[in-house]
Amino acid sequence: MILESDSVWKNQVNRKIRNLESAIEKLAGNASMPDLLDAEDDEEEDDPSEPQDALPTSNLSPQIDKHKPHNFEIIMDDHGPAAIPGSIVSPVIMPGVEPNRAEDIITKGVLTVEQAQTYLAAYQDRLDHFLYRIIGDRRELHQIRAGSPLLLAAICAVGALHVASSDFEKCYQVFVSTAAAQTFSRRNTMDDVRGLCVGAFWLSSISWTCIGIAVRISTEIGLHRSITKALEGDRNHYFRTRLYYLVWVCDHHFSVAYGRPPMTRQDDAIRASARFLESEHVVEDDARLVSQVQFWVVSRDIYESFGVDVEKPLDQQMIEPLRRYSIRLDNIRADWTERFSYNAFVGNYPRKGVGLHYHFAKLYLYSFAFRGIGKPGWKTPDIALDIDELANSALLSATAILRAVVSDPEIQSYLNGLPTYFDVMIAFATVFVLKVSTKYATSVRVDTSEIRALVGELVEVLKHVTADMHPRHLLVSVARGVETLLGRCCTSEVGPVPSNAHVTMQPTFENGLYDTSMGWDGLDQFSMGDFDFLSSQDAYNFQPDLQYQSLPPM
Template sequence: MDDGPPCVRCKKRGLPCTVNKSLQMILESDAEWKTKTDNRIGVLECALGKVAKIHSLPELLDYDMDDVTDEVSDPVESHSRNSVASSSQEEKHTAQNFDMVKDDSAGPGAIPGSVVSPVIVHTAEANRTDQDIITRGIVTLDQAQSYLDIYQNRLDHFVYRIMGDRRTLSQVRKASPLLLAAVCTVGALHLASEEFEGCYQEFVTIAATQTFSRHNTIDDVRGLLIGAFWLSGISWTCIGAAVRIATELQLHRSIFKALGGERRHYLRTRLYFLVYICDHHNSISYGRPPMTREDDTIRASSAFLQTEHAVEDDARLISQVKFWSLGTEIYETFGVDVEKVVTLDMIEPIRRYANKLDEIRAYWTARFSHNRYVGNYPRKGVGLHYHFAKLYLYSIAFRGIGHPGFKSPEVERDIDELATSALSSATAILKTVVQDPEIQDFLTGLPTYFDIMIAFAVVFVLKILTKHAAAVRIDTNGIHELVADLVQVLKVITSTMHPRHLLVSVARGAETLLERVRVPDAHGSFPANPHVVMTQPTFDDTLYDISSQWNGTSFDNFYMGEFDFLGTQEVMNNYQYQPDLYQELPSGMIGNVEDYQ
C-alpha cells in the first residue's frame, strides 16, 4: 500500500495532493531541530573553550558571564577558577541509587557491603585528557619530558618506584592527568624551574577536581603519593585522598593474589605498601593516628618478598614497612599525652622497642648494596631512618618534664639514660649530614620527611642546649659548633635549589635559631623548673589558598605547612607582643620563642 501523496480521495477526483502537517508534527520537528542545534552549539563552545585556554584568551571564556570584571587581579587564580568551572561542567555529580547484587562467585562469608552496589547512570563522563597539563599549555612537551626524566631516573628511586614499571611520556599522559601533573610539579621543583608555580597550581586544581570523582584509578593514587612525598604544604591532604581511593580500589585485598604469583596484583600490592609508608610519614611524626592499619597485607609483607616478581626495590620497600609497623606499636603503646610523666612500667617497653629497632637496622643494612640510580642510599637510608626512629622513641623520656613526679627516684637513672640516648640519636643525624658528602647529595631529592626530621633534630639539640643542659650531660660548645656546621652545609646545598623547596626554609630557620641561642656559661644559668610545653600541630587551613603572597610569613606557611616549627623573622621580632605564641615541631614538640633568646 502506497502511503505517500496523493491520497486515495484526491487520486479518485484527479486533484493534486499535499500533506498538511499537523501542529503536533510541527512541534516535534521544532524540538528536534532545537536539540540538534543546542548540541552543535555545545560542541562549538567546548572547542572554543579549549582554544581559549590553550592561548590564554579569557575574553572568549567569559564573554557570556554577567559578573566578569574588567581586570583580573591574579592570573593564576583566574586560571584556577576557569579550570574548576570547566571540570564541573564536564562531570556532574548526582545522588546515586543503589541496587542489590547477588554475586554467584562469592559465598555467604562475603563482605556485607559487597551486596549493595550503586546503579551506574551513563551520563557524559569527564574528558580527562582536557585536564592534561601539556594540552592546557602549562608546560611544553620538552619540559614535561625533562621533568619525567629527573623523576624516573632519580627521585622515584628514593621511594622505591611509585611509578612501577618505567613509562614513556605518552604512556603517562594516557594514564592520568593527575599523575602527569604530579611528575611535572615535583620535577620542576627539583630542577629549580620557573614553571614550578604553574605546575603546582595545576596539580592542586586537578587533585581538587578528582576528590569527588567516581572515575579514579590506581595511577591517580600514584599521582597523589608523589604529591604527598614531596609537596610538603599539601602532603596531609594528598595522602588522605590516596588512602581513600586506594581503599575504594581494594588495593589492600590484592595481597592474596599477589602471593599466588599474579603480576597485576603484585603491582597493586606494592602500591598499597607505598600508601602505608607515606601515610605513616605524615601521621606518627605529628601525633596523628595512621589511617592505614596493620591488616593482612602488612602482616604478609615478608611473604611478599618471596613472590616471583619481587626485586631489590621491594626489599627496600618492605624494610620501611617494618620500621613503620614498629613505629605504630610505639605510637599506640605510649599515646600522644606528652605531659604524662614517664613511669617505671614504661621503661621496659621503651628498651624492648629499642632492641627491635637495632635488629631491624642490622638485618636490612646487611642486605643492601650500591644502587645504580641512588648510590649507597639503600644502606645509608636505613641508618637515617634508624636514628629518626630512635630519636622519636627516646624523646618520650622528656614527657612530663617540669610536672610533679617527673624523674621520680625509681626512674631517675633510667630517664637520664634514655635522655642521653635521645641526644645521641639527634647528634648522629646532624653529624651524618655534616660529614657525609653522599648524604648531602641525597638531600636534593629525598622526600620532605627527611627535611622535617633534620629540622626536628636541630630544634631538639638547641632545646637541650638552652634549657636542659644541667639535666643531660652535653658538650655545649660541641653542639653549638655542630649546628653551625650543619647550617653552613645546608646553605651550600640549598644555594641552587628552588626557593619553594622545604630544605631552603629549614636552612634559613636553623640559622635564625642558632643566632638566637644563648649558650650557658660554665656554671650554667638555667630556670629552676625547666618546662617544655607540648601540644599537637594545628591543621593548615590555608592549604588551597594559592593566591597568598609567597614571601615573609605567608611563604613559610605555604611551603612549611603544618610543621612550621621554625617561625619567621616577623614572628621572632614580634614575640614580645605575643608571649603565648608557640612554635611547632614534628612529633608534637613545642617550644616558646623566648626559649631561644
C-alpha cells in the same frame, strides 16, 4: 514564541559563559593566577527552573561524575555467603569520559611535550628511586600520559621543583586542581593513587591532603585486599600490593610524625609483608619498601602505646615496653643494613637510608624521656636512672642525624630529592639538641659548645645545599630557620662563649619560653600550610640562662 525565544537566548548565553570560563581557566593556568578562577558575582542567583545540564561546568573535570542521584544495583559476586556486606550494593556509573582521555598538563597548553619530558627525566632518573620506583618501569612520556593526567601533573610539579624551574608554580596549580577533581570521582585508577603519592611525598604544603585522598581511593579500589593473590604469584596483584605498601608508608610519614592517628591499619597485607618478599615478582626495591613498612609498624605501635600527651611523664610501667620497642628497632636495622648494595641511581642511599630512618625512629622513641619535664612526677627516684639513660640515648640519636648530614657528602647530595619527611626530621633533631643544650643541660650531660658548633656546621651545609634550590622547597625554609634559631640561641647578655669555657645551665621550667613537647607534637610548626620555620610558636625565643666557667687551657 516569546518563551521559546527566551530559552534559545539563555542557551546561547550559557554556551558563551562556558567558553569564557574555559578561556579564563587556561589563562589562569598559564599565568599562575589561580585567583582568576575564584572570581564570582556575589549577586548572581541560580534559576531554579533552569536545567542542571545547562549550568556552566567548565571548572569541573570530566573525571567527576555529574551531580545526579546515583542508581544502585544489588549484585551477586563469585564469593561465598561470607562476603563483605557492603559488596553486594554497587552504584551504577553512567558511561562518560574515561580518566585517560581527560585533558592533561600538555593538552591544556601549560607545558610543551619537551618541557614535560625534561621534568619526567628529572623525576624518573633519580627521585623515583628514593621511593622504590612508584611509576615502575615506564620510561616514555606517552606511557605516563596514557595512565593518568594526575600522575603526569604530579611528576611535572615535583620534577620542576627539584630542578628549580620557574614552571613549578603553574605545574603545581594544575596538579592541585586535578587532584581536587579526583576527590569526588568514582573513576579512579592505580595511576591516580600513584600521582597522589608523588604529590604527598614531595609537595610539602599539601602532603596530608594528598595522602588522605590516596588512602580513600586505594581502599575503595581494594588495594589492601590483593595480598592473597600476590602471594600466589599474580603479577597484577603484586603491583597492587606494592602500591598499597607505598600508600601505607606515606600515610605514616604524615600521621605518626605529626601526632595524628594513621588512616591505614595493620591489616593482612601489612602482616604478610615479610612473606610478600618471597613472592614471584619481587625486586630489590620491594625489599627496601618492606624495610620501611617494618620501621613504621614499630613507630605506629609506639604511637598507640604512649599516645600524644607530652605533658604526662613516663612511669615505671612504661620503661620496659619502651626498651622492647628499642630492641625491635635495633633488630630491623641489623636485618636490613647489610642487605642492600650500591644503586646505580641513588648510590648507597638504600643502606644509608636504613641508618637515617633508624635514628629518626630512635629519636622519636627516646624523646619520650622528656615528657612532662619540670612537672610533678617527672624523673621520680624509682626511674631516675632509666630516664637519664633514655634522655642521653635521645641526644645520641639526634646528634647522629646531624653528624650524618654534616660529615657525609653523599647524604648531602640526597637532600635535594629525599621526601619532605627527612627535612622535617632534620629540623626536629636540630631543635631538639638546641633545647637540650640550652634549657635542659642540667637534665642531660651535654657539651653545649660542641652542640652549637655542630649546629653551626649544619647551617653551613644546608645553606650550601639549598643555594640553588627552588625557594618553595621545604629545606630552604629549614636552612633559614635553623640559622635563625642558632643566632637566637647564641645571643646572651654575658657575651660570646670563650673557647675554653664549659657551659652549665640553670633550668627555669616556669618561664614558659619553650615548647616542652619533645615528642612529635613539637613538629606542629610544620603544618600542611606554608612552612614558616619560626612563625607558629614562641617556643623558639631562646633566652637561656647561661653561666660560664672558665677552664684552664688544655
